[in-house]
Amino acid sequence: MFEVYIHVPFCMRRCGYCDFNTYTAIDMGAGASRSNYANMVIREMAIVREWQERHGIAEPTAGTVFFGGGTPTILKAADLVNMLDAVRKTWGIADNAEITTEANPDTVDADYVRELADGGFNRISFGMQSAVPHVLKTLDRTHTPDNVAAGIAAANKAGMRSSVDLIYGAPGESLDDWRTSVNTAIDLGVNHISAYALTVAPNTTMGRRIAAGTLPTPDDDDEATKYEIADSLLSAAGLEWYEISNWARSGYESRHNLGYWRNVDWAGLGPGAHSHYNAAPPAHVPVPPDGRCLIGGGNTEATSGLRSWDIAHPHLWGTAINEGRIPWAGSESITAEENLEETIMLGLRIREGLEITQFGGAITETTWRELEHDGLVTIEHHRAVPTLRGRLLNDTIITKLLETLG
Template identity: 35%
Template sequence: MAEPLALYVHWPFCVSKCPYCDFNSHVRETVDQAIWRDALLADLRHEAALLPGRRVGSIFFGGGTPSLMPPATVAAVIAAADRAWGLADDVEITLEANPNSVEVANFADLAAAGVNRVSIGVQSFDPEVLEFLGRAHSGDEARRAIAAAQAHFARVSFDLIYARPGQSLAAWESELQGALAFGTGHLSLYQLTIEPGTRFATLAAKGALVIPDGDTAADLFDATQAMTRAAGLPRYEVSNHARPGEESRHNLAYWRYADYAGIGPGAHGRRLGQATERHKKPENFIAAVERNGHGLKHESDLPSHERATEALLMGLRLTEGVDLTRIEARSGLPRAAFVDAEAAARLMKQGLMRQTGDRLSVTDDGILLLDSILSEVVKTH
């Protein structure tokens, strides 16, 4: 039996653009909902024809702001995926939502459409921080949104951004304690990074925005690990924490390098050794679907070595690490072609990596040095 398939659906529209965001999101005064529903369904049918004989283990509606999608469109996409592939009995269907009350009002209808997990973009409960991050909701709206989500969905996650300019360890510990008190089974906790091309990058270049230095960020990270572990939500990926069994199955499919179909503007996919990418700009995506019956911009065969290195780069983000035998099977290459054994042995001696049988992983001590570890261990050519 083939592994379950993950389906990613991108909804590109937002009410406004956040200054730290480098996702494919667009602000439009009006959106023709019928055209968008039909385009997403056509794009899905194209992928289904190329990936026969699979069952869908997870669907993820990302964005943009997918909680602005009409629930009827969400229901139509879920029904189309079920017709095309069939849904696993325990399918995980996640939708990203903002805490604004307009979107929270849709929660009951989204749950009725089949969504069983929401991921809420809270980022902070502090009004000054929310203003700094360009968020359109208040701390009270965030709290109400989490409570409403817990009433409507079996599983709830929310995001917070920390290691912000001027943030003290005590302030973050207090904020995180409040977040853990909601009792959700999953939390995504991201350190603020300055992404190229964002408004924050412009401010940082002028010296008007300074994020904490490496040592401070490391202290904040260590405190985060200790508190989430104590609360029963250990880290299972660099920034993601879950009660055991409540990990995001959809994101695990990416990190474990399983096949995933990506539909909607700018969506990426990995199917049967091919990389796929859709047109990013909403208008270009719609034009492509009308012209070709799908929104594909590029599809290309991934060379064996690229498949192996991608699997390593994704999988070593996970606490569980990577199964080297699985990467050999998926790439057709021996591990010596993609893992620098000498570098790995040296890092193991330093306590930064470990290997148990065929499983290679980065230790808690190594995770803050992940980028440099990857550059040493992964043979890129």
């Protein structure tokens, strides 16, 4: 399977908790402006495809395309459609492909959503975050719950699937506040809901306020309780967990995100976007300044593919594209050992679980049974599946298994 991710780094304003690679300026220079952004990404597609061909990487048609951000819907709908058309011309898109964009609820209306649907999009993920006004204010979100409901109604009318994202653990959010948000999301009638624990980065406005003592520090026990509340309410509503932070009705799982957790190949486009190639020839040296000669060399260490990451700043990213260079800040080979570790970390996040026989004697039956005895996993058909407790203590499981391998 092959996926395409397109990062749109622009936002109307920067939320106080956000640590993503986003910018509020309209024009970052070197062609990286809101009005010209689609053209720049389309040019990057051609450069990446040429790099793939030069290194013998032949991908199938894209099974999913995902526009993330930032706020993709800050751009004109026609720009998103043009980039999607370019993916189709560059790699091809499978007939049953999942085509998603994230959306800030206050940046779309019915006409915008219809234009996306007419252009080939079939899924939209709304950043709801909360249904409680004071929590939205703490998160610096500008939309209202009514914006979310209107967006979902527009998506339904256009024949698109909808998902909503929630964040729990914001300073000042009570357990009842969180229940209100989850129940409101359920009542919207969507078939997919994501719920993420708030991560506080020290370099954000919220991080600085917490450090200064003007906002309370999020509490791990509070977040664990809120996770349990979400799992209970969502399961009762018929949405089952399929990844630690994601619940869906059967058949409505995010195929794009499942691809990440299954470690498939994907091409990431846009400032700061990451790419991953399982079948790539080994990369033995970091990407040089001119972005060439990435593959080869005398190192014979066994590898299991390649990961790379685009230059984060839009101006420098645009400069590389204008010079005809693949706009990577760096790349690295994935050793067989690293691939094994990633297989464990990713496999233990999803409901389908981790195939335990693939490790042979490196992880003993006793180790798996100890994890099962501790209530962290269940063993089903030679697959280890995290329990609710195991989802809350996922890092503990992974640490134990990696120590066993080490």
